[in-house]
Amino acid sequence: DDPLDPHGRTDEIAVDGALRPPSLDEFKGQPRVAEQLGLVLAAAQHRNAVPDHVLLSGPPGLGKTTLAMIIAHELGAPLRISSGPAIQHAGDLAAILSGLTEGEVFFLDEIHRMSRPAEEMLYMAMEDFRVDVIVGKGPGATEIPLEIPPFVLVGATTRAGLLPGPLRDRFGFTGQLDYYDAADLVGIVQRSASLLDIAVDRASASVIAGRSRGTPRIANRLLRRVRDFALVKASGRIDPDVAAAALELYEVDALGLDRLDRSVLEALCVRFAGGPVGLGTLAMSVGEEAETVEEVAEPFLIRQGFLMRTPRGRVATQRAWQHLGLKVPASRAD
Ligand code: ADP
Numbered sequence: 129d130d131p132l133d134p135h136g137r138t139d140e141i142a143v144d145g146a147l148r149p150p151s152l153d154e155f156k157g158q159p160r161v162a163e164q165l166g167l168v169l170a171a172a173q174h175r176n177a178v179p180d181h182v183l184l185s186g187p188p189g190l191g192k193t194t195l196a197m198i199i200a201h202e203l204g205a206p207l208r209i210s211s212g213p214a215i216q217h218a219g220d221l222a223a224i225l226s227g228l229t230e231g232e233v234f235f236l237d238e239i240h241r242m243s244r245p246a247e248e249m250l251y252m253a254m255e256d257f258r259v260d261v262i263v264g265k266g267p268g269a270t271e272i273p274l275e276i277p278p279f280v281l282v283g284a285t286t287r288a289g290l291l292p293g294p295l296r297d298r299f300g301f302t303g304q305l306d307y308y309d310a311a312d313l314v315g316i317v318q319r320s321a322s323l324l325d326i327a328v329d330r331a332s333a334s335v336i337a338g339r340s341r342g343t344p345r346i347a348n349r350l351l352r353r354v355r356d357f358a359l360v361k362a363s364g365r366i367d368p369d370v371a372a373a374a375l376e377l378y379e380v381d382a383l384g385l386d387r388l389d390r391s392v393l394e395a396l397c398v399r400f401a402g403g404p405v406g407l408g409t410l411a412m413s414v415g416e417e418a419e420t421v422e423e424v425a426e427p428f429l430i431r432q433g434f435l436m437r438t439p440r441g442r443v444a445t446q447r448a449w450q451h452l453g454l455k456v457p458a459s460r461a462d
Contacts, residue, residue: 144345144348146323147319147320147323147324147348148193148194148197149194149198149319150197150198150201151198151201151202152165152166152169152198152202154319155191155194155195155198156308156312156315156316156319157191157308157309157312157313157315157316157344158190158191158303158305158306158308161195161303161304161305164301164303165182165195165199165301165303168180168182168300168301169199169202169203172203173203178230178231178278178279178280179203179280179300180280180299180300180301181254181280181281181282181283181298181299181300181301182199182280182281182282182283182299182300182301182302182303183239183282183283183284183285183288183291183296183299183301183302183303184196184282184283184284184285184302184303184305185284185285185286185287185288185302185303185304185305186286186304186305186306187286187305187307187343187423187424187427187428188286188343188345188423188424189343189344189345189346190305190306190307190308190343190344190345191305191344192237192284192305193209193235193237193284195282195303195305196209196233196235196282196284197235199233199280199282200233200235203231203233203280205231205232205233205280206229206232206233207232207233207234207235208224208227208228208232208233208234208235209235209237210224210234210235210236210237211236211237211238211241212236212237212238212239212240212241212242213238213241215236215242215243215246216243216246217243217245217246218243218245218246218248218249218262219261220246221242221246221249221250221253221259222249222259222261222274225249225253225259225276225279226259226274226276228276228277228279229277230277230278230279231277231278231279231280232277232279232280233279233280233282234279234280234281234282235282235284236281236282236283236284237284238284238285238286239283239284239285239291239295240285240286240287240290240291247292247295250281250295251294251295251298253276253281254281254298254299255298257275257276257277257278257279258273258274258275258276259273259274259276260272260273260274261273261274281299283299286423287423288302288304306342307341307342307343307428307431308342308343308344309342310334310337310338313337313338313340313342313344313347314330314333314334314337316337316344316347316348317333317336317337317340317347317348317351318330318333320347320348320351321333321351324351324352324355326351326355326366327365327366328351328354328366329366329367331367331368332354332366332367332368332370332371334368335368335371335372335375336350336351336354336371336375338382338384339375339380339381339382339383339384340384341384341385341386341428342384342428342431346384350375350378350380353374353375353378354366354370354371354374354375356374357370357373357374357377358370358374361373361374383432383451384428385428385429385432385451388414388416388420388421388424388425389425389428389429390452391414392410392414392421392425392426392429392435393429393434393435393444393448393451393452394452395410395413395414396410396435396442396443396444396448397444397448397449397452397454398454399413400413401457402443402444402448402449402457402459402460403441403442403443403444404438404440404441404442404443405441405442406441406442407421407422407441407442410441410442426442429448432447433445433447434447434448434451435448444460446460446461
């Protein structure tokens, strides 16, 4: 074991990379986004031009980075990767943009977390392939216009609504990724299993898929945990019972709720009597960042009908108490 990486994170990231589908053909699910994006790319190639900028939105782990890599691959173009939080000064962005080559794909993850000045520089770069760089300070400061080669911006965000209108408007195509359905996830688990040389029958793949919260990244992670469990406890053989037992051990319940999801629900139902409670208070009571609760746990809990966002705060539904095995309080039963 690597002493600097006791939990094998580096390995997980490397494995994650190996499991990324390299082309649109191998990208499973999201049929509408895949078809629309395929058309944008094919048309650009037809016109022998650089395609419009692409915005990808959706919860983490649904394939935004993968699609950015696919776009570069399909265009036969190099890929440059950065993220909003890494770009705090307009100068950071200018440095990246001026280093791009013609037709290069620039993937900007968490684009909603860029600083204001960088955002404004990006508007101009997207539209005119030009930026104004400020050189010097005080009265002697001058703006020097800098041409940049036409490039393709692929922006990713957890919610398109987080972006200011002017930025959103500069994307020619927006792909809204949604949670995957069970059949697509089964296909993804089987593809990953065969790439990792793990024997998984369809029934076991479907147990894993069913607990993956509609998310390929989670499906791949659970597959590896099931493989570990099977190696140690079932002489390497995976069947549906082994898969279910492994996932119980890792505290992933039958609907795919993990520890964070359940602690959010428990706090909401028990400590705050079902709400309404503000996001910040709820997040603090489970010891998490508000952003993690909002972007990782909530979308899934809302989709499953356990939680609602209201103007007054987060509110639990009857289903939440039922799923936790608790009695629905009289005040909430109707
Ligand atoms: P995001 O950028 O949205 O957080 P990623 O693109 O990093 O998500 O995807 C997470 C993992 O899930 C990737 O390693 C990839 O292997 C897998 N994945 C995502 N989408 C698909 C898909 N449509 N088919 C197969 N695997 C996928």
